Amino acid sequence: MFLVTLVLEPQPEGGYTVKCPYLPELITEGDTRDEAIANSYDALAAVIELYAEAEQGCGSGSPEPQGQPRRAEKLKEQ
Known part of the structure; x- marks a missing residue:
């Protein structure tokens, strides 16, 4: 199991943004x-x-961008 630090930022219009x-x-x-x-589980x-x-480890930097940035999407159950 890994622990991941999350930062929840309340938004003026309501709701929260989560970043790591x-x-x-x-x-x-x-x-x-x-x-x-x-x-955040789906985003992670x-x-x-x-x-x-x-093909790089987590936390070792950002991978090369290809095209438009993608937003974390829910992954299908395997």
Whole structure:
């Protein structure tokens, strides 16, 4: 098991943005704190997949950008 630091930022229009200081690609949001945290699990899975596709370890820097930046999307159950 790994621990990941998450930063929840309340937004003026409501809801929360979630970021991780060690994984800059991890950005998600939610209408409530619980929803934002739940969405961070999917975002983390997407970031790990992104690193795996780039064949580099997590936290060792950003992979080469290809095309438009992608937002973390929910991964299908395997």
